[in-house]
Amino acid sequence: MRAVVIGAHRHRDDIRDDAIAIPLADLFLSGVEIAEQQPVSDRQLLVRVSRIRAQLLERATFIAIRYGFVIANESDAMAKCGAQVERWRRLLDEHRDEVELTLKVAAAAPLPRPNRTDFGSGADYLRALHAATQGAAIDESFRAAVDAQLVPLANQHRWIHRDNASMELALLVARERVADVNVAGAKLKSFDVPFLFSGPWPLEVFIDDHE
Amino acid sequence: MADNDEELSLLEALDHLLDRGVVISGEAVISIGDVDLLYLGLNIVLANVDAIIRTANKR
Numbered sequence: 001m002r003a004v005v006i007g008a009h010r011h012r013d014d015i016r017d018d019a020i021a022i023p024l025a026d027l028f029l030s031g032v033e034i035a036e037q038q039p040v041s042d043r044q045l046l047v048r049v050s051r052i053r054a055q056l057l058e059r060a061t062f063i064a065i066r067y068g069f070v071i072a073n074e075s076d077a078m079a080k081c082g083a084q085v086e087r088w089r090r091l092l093d094e095h096r097d098e099v100e101l102t103l104k105v106a107a108a109a110p111l112p113r114p115n116r117t118d119f120g121s122g123a124d125y126l127r128a129l130h131a132a133t134q135g136a137a138i139d140e141s142f143r144a145a146v147d148a149q150l151v152p153l154a155n156q157h158r159w160i161h162r163d164n165a166s167m168e169l170a171l172l173v174a175r176e177r178v179a180d181v182n183v184a185g186a187k188l189k190s191f192d193v194p195f196l197f198s199g200p201w202p203l204e205v206f207i208d209d210h211e
Numbered sequence: 212m213a214d215n216d217e218e219l220s221l222l223e224a225l226d227h228l229l230d231r232g233v234v235i236s237g238e239a240v241i242s243i244g245d246v247d248l249l250y251l252g253l254n255i256v257l258a259n260v261d262a263i264i265r266t267a268n269k270r
Contacts, residue, residue, distance in 0.1 A: 005235075007232075008233075046225065046228070047221070047225075049228065050221065050224045050225050050228050051224075053224065053228060054224055063232070063233060064227070064231055064232030064233065065232050065233050065235065066228075066229070066230075066231065066232040066233060066234045066235075067228045067229050069235045080235060081235065084233075102227075162230075196223065198220075198223050201227055201231070202232075204227060204231035204232045205231065207232075207233060
């Protein structure tokens with residue numbers, strides 16, 4: 001067996017549909033079985049994993065594992081993730097009734113993305129890329145409205161610089177409040193600012209709080 | 212419009228799959244088999260490098 005891992009779950013029943021469940025101590029990893037020689041960068045596999053991950057979102061919360069992590073079997077899973085089990089169990093129990101929502105907002109004046117050919121070294125290029133990302137800023141009145149209308153509905157929130165053309169707000173929200181947050185999000189359409197409000201997502205951003 | 216929504220939804224899902232969540236050390240895989248594989252592999256690596264810089268700045 002060889003599987004691309006999608007997430008870490010507290011209960012076996014949280015993994016259904018086309019995903020497989022791999023025991024990890026008293027937790028379970030969800031995954032997609034792949035052929036021995038299939039590269040994880042295969043585009044069709046990427047889309048397939050993405051669709052199966054979307055099915056899992058409807059069931060329950062889980063800790064998202066970034067794409068590219070492959071295990072061979074149960075003992076391989078334990079060897080690679082065993083050190084995380086205690087922490088993951090605590091986070092899954094703590095956030096069982098919460099999901100993440102994401103608000104991606106276009107920058108008011110996007111900074112140009114650095115061109116690799118303008119830099120002599122890869123390190124300089126990465127620094128410039130990072131500076132362009134950190135320099136992106138969104139419309140101040142829009143941000144004030146978001147901070148006033150959306151943030152109070154969340155248990156935790158975090159503004160994140162993701163790229164040179166946008167900023168992102170990650171919200172950790174109680175499942176029972178998702179509808180309220182969606183209503184508040186819809187009101188932001190009155191602004192002339194492009195944004196994308198999406199979710200619910202699994203635990204993706206707020207899992208590093210205890211590191 | 213429905214097709215556009217579906218594409219947007221898929222793109223957003225792919226964005227989250229590639230650039231969010233726990234990174235298990237040393238498990239980012241780069242496959243150099245043909246152009247497509249190399250392209251996707253580089254995307255994964257860039258996402259991780261940026262995440263590493265973000266994490267380093269937070270500490």
